[in-house]
Amino acid sequence: MTYDPATLGQFTITATDGAARRGSLVTAHGVVQTPIFMPVGTQGSVKALAPDDLDAAGAQIILGNTYHLYLRPGDDLLARKGGLHRFASWNKPILTDSGGFQVFSLKDIRKLSEDGVEFRSHHDGSKHFFSPEKVMSIQNNIGSDIMMVLDECVAYGADYDYTAKSLELTTRWARRCRQAHPRHKNGQLLFGINQGGFFKDLRERSLAQLAEIDFDGFAIGGLSVGESIPEMYDMLHHIAPLMPRDTPRYLMGVGTPLDILEGISAGVDMFDCVLPTRNARNGTLYTSQGKVNIRRAEYREDDSPLDPLCPCYACRTFSKAYLRHLYVAQELLSYRLNSLHNITFFLTLARQAREAIEQGRFAALKAHYQDVFAPAKD
Numbered sequence: 001m002t003y004d005p006a007t008l009g010q011f012t013i014t015a016t017d018g019a020a021r022r023g024s025l026v027t028a029h030g031v032v033q034t035p036i037f038m039p040v041g042t043q044g045s046v047k048a049l050a051p052d053d054l055d056a057a058g059a060q061i062i063l064g065n066t067y068h069l070y071l072r073p074g075d076d077l078l079a080r081k082g083g084l085h086r087f088a089s090w091n092k093p094i095l096t097d098s099g100g101f102q103v104f105s106l107k108d109i110r111k112l113s114e115d116g117v118e119f120r121s122h123h124d125g126s127k128h129f130f131s132p133e134k135v136m137s138i139q140n141n142i143g144s145d146i147m148m149v150l151d152e153c154v155a156y157g158a159d160y161d162y163t164a165k166s167l168e169l170t171t172r173w174a175r176r177c178r179q180a181h182p183r184h185k186n187g188q189l190l191f192g193i194n195q196g197g198f199f200k201d202l203r204e205r206s207l208a209q210l211a212e213i214d215f216d217g218f219a220i221g222g223l224s225v226g227e228s229i230p231e232m233y234d235m236l237h238h239i240a241p242l243m244p245r246d247t248p249r250y251l252m253g254v255g256t257p258l259d260i261l262e263g264i265s266a267g268v269d270m271f272d273c274v275l276p277t278r279n280a281r282n283g284t285l286y287t288s289q290g291k292v293n294i295r296r297a298e299y300r301e302d303d304s305p306l307d308p309l310c311p312c313y314a315c316r317t318f319s320k321a322y323l324r325h326l327y328v329a330q331e332l333l334s335y336r337l338n339s340l341h342n343i344t345f346f347l348t349l350a351r352q353a354r355e356a357i358e359q360g361r362f363a364a365l366k367a368h369y370q371d372v373f374a375p376a377k378d
């Protein structure tokens, strides 16, 4: 990995269109063009896709989950193998989340304290402990280009007092993460994570505290946790514009094509979501004409490509009838072709957003897709 320490972490905004930003972020494994969609590779692989598939689809950066990689294959093994890039033969940027979200999603098999969070492995029930220092050490061993701090993602519906206390803990943990891993050590960037639930004053308090810490970027946490779309959009539009302008803004775990376009319109630069690969496996495919449920009998004899506008191998090579057959027959090829298509769709959407911002027509692109994905008028 060769990078110039002088430019590492540099985020440059090259165009704006309303609050939407077109930019680029320098990482140790390459420059990332934003707005960007990041395919999720939970256990070191974007399910059913190989690095050359991801390259063909236009992926610039993928996500890994600290919780999963720590439990299996183990961050110590990854360190011995030269880090996740070499182990998985992915030589472009990797972002790792800190494991906070996974651990807090484990519900009753975890115990929270000032020092960190104790949890039991979902594999074998063995007991583990994540402190801010531990998750930074794990991400250091993984060798990700962008690391996330350990935070508490409060559950949807948490009350004001709990949320207020929690954000203070998240800030104290953020400071400890920063202290545990000096700025740009090992060529790695570090993002803080804004919390504060659905209370605007708490969100602003969290942001003010984090802005005093030397982070390369800031994420919006605690959204896409079961709230309604209007609630998510309301908080998104409130907090995104208040985040530092000259560093990347990352909305964690979001989202559908329309959520991503909404986030970009609010000034967010980076997105990740399991939807494209997860929905591929249940036959829900995103196309330029809207969602296609490939299981439907109407496609049984349909010779047309899934999406005539899509450049992916699945759309260039096979008919809807064949893709439907693979799905119904539970052929493994169905996972691969559907995932390849959906990932291509999300990455194409991000590329179209970048081009639209450059040309000052982002609002038109967003309106177009709002028509394409409008809920079916019953």
Ligand SMILES: CNc1nc2cc3nc(NC)[nH]c3cc2c(=O)[nH]1
Pocket: 097, 098, 099, 100, 101, 148, 149, 151, 152, 153, 154, 193, 220, 221, 222, 223, 224, 225, 252, 253, 254
């Ligand atoms: C790593 N920390 C962290 N990850 C997250 C991942 C998420 N993924 C979703 N919806 C799928 N919401 C999220 C929130 C957080 C969050 O608040 N913190």
Ligand SMILES: [Zn+2]
Pocket: 306, 307, 310, 311, 312, 313, 314, 315, 316, 340, 341, 342, 344
């Ligand atoms: Zn396709």
